[in-house]
Amino acid sequence: MGVPAILFRVSFLAILIKLALATNFIVGGPNGGWDTNSNLQSWASSQIFSVGDSLVFQYPPNHDVVEVTKADYDSCQPTNPIQSYNDGTTTIPLTSPGKRYFICGTIGHCSRGMKVEIDTLSSAITAPTPAASPEDSTTLPAESPEDSTTTPAESPEEIPTVPSPLFQTHLESPIFSPVIPSTEFPASVSPVAQHSPDLSASSTRKGNIQSFLAVVSSFLMIFMAF
Known part of the structure; x- marks a missing residue:
């Protein structure tokens, strides 16, 4: 079995495990819901959200779900929504890590606590990286001492010593x-x-x-x- 086939099977198995472990979180449940009576912040802090999980908002017609920025979340402003939903049962998948902010767009509901901050963590399951096959790694043979040729250092040419004419002739x-x-x-x-x-x-x-x-x-x- 080749390395590409092994990688494909490992990745496919990791996806199946992720899907099997993915959780659908009913917002505010099980003892509450998407309403003004539930402590949504306490509920969110007690959960661990990971990539692949989903949020399920269940609410009556007098409520809706509006995804907003951090500034609009703090000020309870639903006028510049990222997304808005009012179907009564809204499922929002968490596809990437990071924080997302949701409020109820009905006037006065957000200020009464109908808002939630969701912090999504990276998925804990990652496909393992296979070790490199010995066949893939090539090792260059060490250079044999016999292969290396050492050029002897050239000795400087011998320069014959010629006595200076000034010292050849002298008067006695x-x-x-x-x-x-x-x-x-x-x-x-x-x-x-x-x-x-x-x-x-x-x-x-x-x-x-x-x-x-x-x-x-x-x-x-x-x-x-x-």
Whole structure:
């Protein structure tokens, strides 16, 4: 049996149950009716009205049934009726949820309590929603790890390191260490030897000349380095 056939049978069964449970409410009954002597508001508050039920108004020729708006219901004005009935036995089906207002159009009857407010609730019976068939639901297979291809990250190309020409050629200049003339006395000369009567003037001049040449040589080397 297909799903549409099951839905149709369930809906048809729900309609039959609703019709079987529908109630015809005699307004004001069973101890009263549509008249000025019945407490219609108390009667209406003790009932539960659902979609599919019906109201049955039974009344003599000096009464009628007028359906009005909320404002006209509060002010007992029958001059702008939604519907009006005067057949003595009026059946009004409750086809939708919400509030409806009824009064008697005879002058003075509404103000004496011949009015009723009906609050219709939604039907308690609803057709169940069938669960989804496993055949109807399609499940996509999970992607296999073998199907997924992973592209390895491309490594950056190796760039050969080329030394800069600025660093390839360099001039090797000789490093000259400046010779600072020493002002110290020769270690071999002792105070005793300086005052020795054997020290000749020629050896003193020779030492001075050597010192002078050493100083000149140092300055020349420094000048050539620049």
